[in-house]
Amino acid sequence: MAVTYESKISTLEWWAYDIPGNAGWIMYITAVVLTFTKKPEFIQNGGMLAIMILSCIPILLIIVGIIELFSERIHKLDRVLSKGRLYRGFGSLTLAGILAFFISLVGLIYGNIVIKSSLLYVWLMFIGSILLFIFVCVLVWL
Secondary structure, eight states, X not given: OOOOEEOOSOHHHHHHHHHHHHHHHHHHHHHHHHHHHHOHHHHHSHHXXXXXXXXXXXXXXXXXXXXXXXXXHHTTOTTEEOHHHHIIIIIHHHHHHHHHHHHHHHHHHHHHHTXXXXXXXXXXXXXXXXXXXXXXXIIIIO
16 A cells, blocks of 8 residues: 555544544534424425535535545554545545535525525534534645
């Protein structure tokens, strides 16, 4: 395996960045699920339904990233990764954070203009996407 990435940060620093990043993707996925299950008025609105469906794309990327990270732990790679593993794991989580941010931002803007209902779950998606993106970037890319 050709090593292209090796983390030099301490385990304590790793956990300090990893926990908020994990909280971000958990918050995002939970909010998307709650939006589908608790907001029937969103489903009835064509524009908001399209935003909800698009919000599932980052979830697929998050799942790819999480599966890769579990695989790395199973193989005891200890934060020493090949280019393929780096992009599959942290790359997909980074892309998920970026897409989730823009999708939820559009949801907030559209929702404030058109929907006269609470946007709490969309706000949670937005906050989760920010946590995911920031802490994955700090952890790996900076």
